[in-house]
Amino acid sequence: MDTTQDRFPTHRGRMTYVCLGCKARLDIAELHYTCPHCGEVLLLEDERFAALDRIAGIQWRKIFDLRAATRRCELKGVFRFYELIAPVLEPEDIVWLGEGNTPIIPASPALCSHVGQDLAFKNDGQNPSASFKDRGMACAFSYLKALIRRHGWDQVLTVCASTGDTSAAAALYAAYVGGAIKSVVLLPQGKVTPQQLAQPLGSGAVVLELPGVFDDCMKVVEHLAENYRVALLNSKNAWRILGQESYAFETAQHYAWDLADKAIFVPIGNAGNITAIMSGFLKLKRLGIIEVLPRIFGVQSAHADPVFRYYLERNAAKRRYHPVPVRPSVAQAAMIGNPVSFPRVRCFVEQYEQSGGPGLFHVIQVEEQAIIEGMLMANRHGHIACTQGGECLAGLLRARELGLMDKEELAVLDATAHSLKFIGFQEMYFANAFAPEYEIVPRRELVNRPHQVLSAEDKAGLSEPEYVLKAARSVVELLGLQSRD
Numbered sequence: 363m364d365t366t367q368d369r370f371p372t373h374r375g376r377m378t379y380v381c382l383g384c385k386a387r388l389d390i391a392e393l394h395y396t397c398p399h400c401g402e403v404l405l406l407e408d409e410r411f412a413a414l415d416r417i418a419g420i421q422w423r424k425i426f427d428l429r430a431a432t433r434r435c436e437l438k439g440v441f442r443f444y445e446l447i448a449p450v451l452e453p454e455d456i457v458w459l460g461e462g463n464t465p466i467i468p469a470s471p472a473l474c475s476h477v478g479q480d481l482a483f484k485n486d487g488q489n490p491s492a493s494f495k496d497r498g499m500a501c502a503f504s505y506l507k508a509l510i511r512r513h514g515w516d517q518v519l520t521v522c523a524s525t526g527d528t529s530a531a532a533a534l535y536a537a538y539v540g541g542a543i544k545s546v547v548l549l550p551q552g553k554v555t556p557q558q559l560a561q562p563l564g565s566g567a568v569v570l571e572l573p574g575v576f577d578d579c580m581k582v583v584e585h586l587a588e589n590y591r592v593a594l595l596n597s598k599n600a601w602r603i604l605g606q607e608s609y610a611f612e613t614a615q616h617y618a619w620d621l622a623d624k625a626i627f628v629p630i631g632n633a634g635n636i637t638a639i640m641s642g643f644l645k646l647k648r649l650g651i652i653e654v655l656p657r658i659f660g661v662q663s664a665h666a667d668p669v670f671r672y673y674l675e676r677n678a679a680k681r682r683y684h685p686v687p688v689r690p691s692v693a694q695a696a697m698i699g700n701p702v703s704f705p706r707v708r709c710f711v712e713q714y715e716q717s718g719g720p721g722l723f724h725v726i727q728v729e730e731q732a733i734i735e736g737m738l739m740a741n742r743h744g745h746i747a748c749t750q751g752g753e754c755l756a757g758l759l760r761a762r763e764l765g766l767m768d769k770e771e772l773a774v775l776d777a778t779a780h781s782l783k784f785i786g787f788q789e790m791y792f793a794n795a796f797a798p799e800y801e802i803v804p805r806r807e808l809v810n811r812p813h814q815v816l817s818a819e820d821k822a823g824l825s826e827p828e829y830v831l832k833a834a835r836s837v838v839e840l841l842g843l844q845s846r847d
């Protein structure tokens with residue numbers, strides 16, 4: 363293990379929390395989620411980031427391209443980009459469960475021609491717990507391990523509120539790290555899918571259900587984090603944002619560090635993911651690793667759209683942020699009326715437009731019907747999009763309607779979770795079983811149901827050859843098969 367790609371990076375940063383409100387700097391030796399002075403959310407900053415500038419952008423590209431072939435587990439996941447993420451961790455701290463390096467799949471030719479635009483899905487559902495949340499958890503847990511090692515803590519209770527995927531990821535990483543770490547997750551009862559509920563249960567976490575929606579659970583968890591000794595794993599935890607920046611780094615690397623004429627579509631829920639993605643691209647640009655920032659399109663359902671409403675006002679001076687009450691949404695993982703990371707989005711949108719000019723950032727609002735049909739349409743063309751991935755496709759179609767897309771542009775859609783986590787919504791569509799609040803009416807051409815060939819009574823009393831013949835005849839009739847001669 364002494365080839366370049368297997369050597370652990372030597373650069374060490376000096377990281378501090380920075381408050382987005384009063385700009386206070388806080389030591390990372392303590393767990394902080396909000397500023398003790400003004401209550402605003404925090405970001406993590408490497409005060410030695412400028413030192414990375416000593417290596418030219420083209421050289422960084424080479425380093426990361428080489429490292430893609432590493433045999434070191436610590437560098438196989440999101441820490442391929444160690445220097446840009448959390449260069450204060452030691453190899454022994456790093457947790458790797460196979461997260462990151464998710465494929466970008468060009469959409470099938472039929473889907474591209476249906477949409478009228480070239481597009482691709484980055485399949486973040488191919489992460490270990492089947493959503494992008496693993497990227498952030500890998501970083502948050504690595505940092506937690508470092509803290510435990512330093513302080514010699516013998517018990518750490520990790521907590522999070524969740525629309526389903528945060529708790530699945532948190533429970534998975536907690537189960538793997540074990541030792542001092544115990545995982546507790548708080549879920550809005552009936553507002554996560556059965557698959558998402560099964561995940562933390564299977565990982566052995568303590569699962570607490572509360573009445574209400576995600577925003578209610580989040581308030582309870584915030585109260586716990588402020589008043590008791592617990593480690594918060596929601597994206598309020600700035601270490602998660604760092605890990606999720608890897609999505610931007612991988613996307614850039616996939617396209618050979620050339621992001622001209624690329625538009626990145628991201629669903630917005632608590633707004634941690636879009637924060638991380640913008641932050642990541644900005645870092646790459648600052649170091650000359652990319653020359654052009656891609657355009658960013660956030661997408662929100664009309665049933666949970668506070669960020670869309672904020673940016674609807676074109677005059678920045680007149681914009682006002684208001685949380686919204688949410689209505690039921692098939693993009694349930696993004697069904698959030700008061701996104702914790704909203705101040706971070708505002709901060710990075712400003713930087714983004716300063717660096718790349720206006721028109722680089724948009725938020726698109728889509729209807730529930732378009733979201734579920736976006737998922738069905740993607741998956742009918744060989745993709746594995748969840749409802750939030752479908753939301754991105756709906757967002758792309760809407761952006762085209764609004765005249766915001768360039769014909770030459772390639773749209774890269776974040777399929778944030780695996781379709782199987784949200785398969786209940788597909789079933790509700792196929793069975794026309796949506797409650798009226800969803801405002802979804804299935805279109806016959808998209809509905810697919812199993813066909814029963816024979817009933818159990820038809821089978822009763824038949825010998826095996828009789829059964830085969832009878833069943834085969836029914837199949838032949840059903841499919842209108844032609845005989846071979």
Ligand SMILES: *Cc1c(COP(=O)(O)O)cnc(C)c1O
Binds near residue numbers: 629632633635636695
């Ligand atoms: C968490 C989640 C989102 C929303 O991401 P935020 O960072 O909360 O904006 C979207 N899709 C899926 C599948 C998620 O799990």
Ligand SMILES: [Zn+2]
Binds near residue numbers: 383385386400401402
């Ligand atoms: Zn502050």
